[in-house]
Amino acid sequence: MKPVNHHPLVSQLLRSVGASENAAPSMEAWRELLALMSEMHYKTDRDRDELETSIENSAHKMQELERKVETERVEQDAILRATLEAAEGGIMLVDYEQNVIAVNRRFVEMGQIPDEVVASRDRPAMIAAILTKVKAPGAIAARAADHYKTDATARDEVELLDGSLIDWFSAPVFTPDGIKVGRVAFVRDVTGERHAQQQIEKARLAAEAASQAKSHFLANMSHELRTPLTAVIGLSDLLLLERDPLVPRQREYLNGITSSGRHLLALVNDILDLAKIEAGKTELKLEPIPIYDIVEQSLTTIAPLAETRGVLLEPATIVAVSEVRADRVRLRQILHNLLSNAVKFTDRGGRVSIRVRSDHDRVSIAVIDTGIGIAARDLSRLYRSFEQLRLPSGDRPGGTGLGLVLTKRLVEMHGGTIDVESQLGVGTTFTVRIPVG
Amino acid sequence: MARILVAEGDRWSRTIVFELLMSRGHDVLCATSVDDGRAQLDSVKFDAVLLDTSIPGGGGKTLLREIRKYSLAIPVIAFTASAMDGDRDRLLSDGFTGSISKPFDVKSFGEALEAYLLSPS
Numbered sequence: 001m002k003p004v005n006h007h008p009l010v011s012q013l014l015r016s017v018g019a020s021e022n023a024a025p026s027m028e029a030w031r032e033l034l035a036l037m038s039e040m041h042y043k044t045d046r047d048r049d050e051l052e053t054s055i056e057n058s059a060h061k062m063q064e065l066e067r068k069v070e071t072e073r074v075e076q077d078a079i080l081r082a083t084l085e086a087a088e089g090g091i092m093l094v095d096y097e098q099n100v101i102a103v104n105r106r107f108v109e110m111g112q113i114p115d116e117v118v119a120s121r122d123r124p125a126m127i128a129a130i131l132t133k134v135k136a137p138g139a140i141a142a143r144a145a146d147h148y149k150t151d152a153t154a155r156d157e158v159e160l161l162d163g164s165l166i167d168w169f170s171a172p173v174f175t176p177d178g179i180k181v182g183r184v185a186f187v188r189d190v191t192g193e194r195h196a197q198q199q200i201e202k203a204r205l206a207a208e209a210a211s212q213a214k215s216h217f218l219a220n221m222s223h224e225l226r227t228p229l230t231a232v233i234g235l236s237d238l239l240l241l242e243r244d245p246l247v248p249r250q251r252e253y254l255n256g257i258t259s260s261g262r263h264l265l266a267l268v269n270d271i272l273d274l275a276k277i278e279a280g281k282t283e284l285k286l287e288p289i290p291i292y293d294i295v296e297q298s299l300t301t302i303a304p305l306a307e308t309r310g311v312l313l314e315p316a317t318i319v320a321v322s323e324v325r326a327d328r329v330r331l332r333q334i335l336h337n338l339l340s341n342a343v344k345f346t347d348r349g350g351r352v353s354i355r356v357r358s359d360h361d362r363v364s365i366a367v368i369d370t371g372i373g374i375a376a377r378d379l380s381r382l383y384r385s386f387e388q389l390r391l392p393s394g395d396r397p398g399g400t401g402l403g404l405v406l407t408k409r410l411v412e413m414h415g416g417t418i419d420v421e422s423q424l425g426v427g428t429t430f431t432v433r434i435p436v437g
Numbered sequence: 438m439a440r441i442l443v444a445e446g447d448r449w450s451r452t453i454v455f456e457l458l459m460s461r462g463h464d465v466l467c468a469t470s471v472d473d474g475r476a477q478l479d480s481v482k483f484d485a486v487l488l489d490t491s492i493p494g495g496g497g498k499t500l501l502r503e504i505r506k507y508s509l510a511i512p513v514i515a516f517t518a519s520a521m522d523g524d525r526d527r528l529l530s531d532g533f534t535g536s537i538s539k540p541f542d543v544k545s546f547g548e549a550l551e552a553y554l555l556s557p558s
Contacts, residue, residue, distance in 0.1 A: 219519060226518035230540040231449030237543035238453055265540060
């Protein structure tokens with residue numbers, strides 16, 4: 001008998017019931033075979049049903065998921081869009097295929113980009129539109145291209161044709177797994193900011209230059225004034241030292257030249273002093289100073305001026321105090337300034353006096369005059385530079401207008417105070433109080 | 438008695454100093470500029486130099502530098518009309534032996550200068 005070529009599955013079935021492939025199976029084998037086949041059918045149907053149900057379920061779930069994802073995406077888009085629009089500056093996000101992923105209204109406004117260009121979502125078109133509004137578009141275009149390529153952040157300043165300045169900051173955008181997907185630009189109008197910065201810088205430079213010019217001027221002035229003063233004082237002193245006798249008038253005039261020269265020198269020093277004090281560069285040499293000596297010296301120095309003006313200098317009154325701890329030169333300067341003011345603002349026939357007394361832990365030195373007095377409204381101007389009070393005639397009283405300013409500063413450097421009491425037409429009293437030790 | 442070079446740009450300062458030093462018995466020569474001073478220093482041996490810090494032709498520092506090249510010992514006294522803070526310290530650090538300010542006291546000038554002559558530099 002010719003062997004039958006069974007389907008391999010049939011061969012397998014036959015073998016499983018113990019039937020030969022080439023012999024007719026027994027009844028028993030047939031039954032077994034049929035039962036087996038029935039079982040297989042049944043199982044297949046059941047499996048298929050299960051599979052179908054499962055597929056149906058999955059599809060349903062998928063749909064649900066998709067709906068959910070879509071809802072979330074719409075929500076997130078809305079949030080992102082709202083965030084973009086809420087930003088103060090302009091924002092544009094691009095990918096690396098020259099597409100604009102997102103752009104906010106502010107960006108469009110600042111770049112003055114036409115709506116159709118915005119709608120195109122085409123990065124080169126956006127950039128081109130912006131470039132028509134900027135100064136030096138060539139350079140900006142080149143830099144924009146460089147920034148598009150780089151993996152780093154970039155910052156640029158773009159000047160628009162209308163004069164406004166835009167700060168353009170851009171950074172690469174990465175996915176959480178580090179894949180670079182695009183670049184985001186933040187643009188900000190910094191015209192006002194930059195303008196304010198420039199103004200501040202300009203003011204700072206001007207102030208610095210002014211301060212330098214002032215120092216330079218002071219140094220030069222000192223030098224330029226001292227050179228001719230050297231000649232004035234030195235030459236007249238040389239003549240005074242000559243052995244040949246001078247006639248009294250010559251001697252008097254020479255003395256006038258030297259004393260004026262020295263006075264001028266003192267003024268130069270005053271101005272430099274004030275400049276140095278105001279720069280915080282002055283140090284005092286504190287030592288015990290005999291009051292009587294220094295008051296007498298001051299009165300002697302001021303005597304010629306008082307005599308010229310017909311003002312009587314009264315002998316000093318010194319009560320219960322013999323010394324004060326001070327810088328000799330500076331204290332003399334203080335007294336001289338107060339005395340010369342008193343004499344200058346006192347009419348012919350008036351009196352100027354000094355009263356020194358102990359006042360608790362201080363020495364109080366009062367310079368009193370019976371002069372023209374100071375109006376209440378002028379008291380606040382007393383210690384200001386170059387704010388000289390006028391004489392009743394309207395004339396300036398002479399001097400630099402720095403005397404009281406310097407005096408106040410010097411008194412304060414001694415840890416002291418200066419006060420003034422005055423009554424128009426009656427007189428003025430300046431009182432300096434300096435710690436005893 | 439010393440031989441002193443007075444290198445001073447201002448005519449009157451020069452005159453006063455010349456007279457004062459002569460009257461004290463010193464041998465005094467004057468220079469009016471850096472070049473003038475250099476020429477005199479090249480041909481005469483001095484015991485001291487009184488040097489105007491703003492002498493024409495480059496200032497006192499220029500001439501001082503040249504003097505210091507061949508002698509650290511010679512007293513060179515700065516004669517200056519600048520009186521700003523720190524000037525004196527700066528002059529000393531520049532290499533001056535000492536300094537005298539202008540205007541100066543005619544009566545004490547001679548002694549002040551002679552003090553530098555005696556001090557070893």
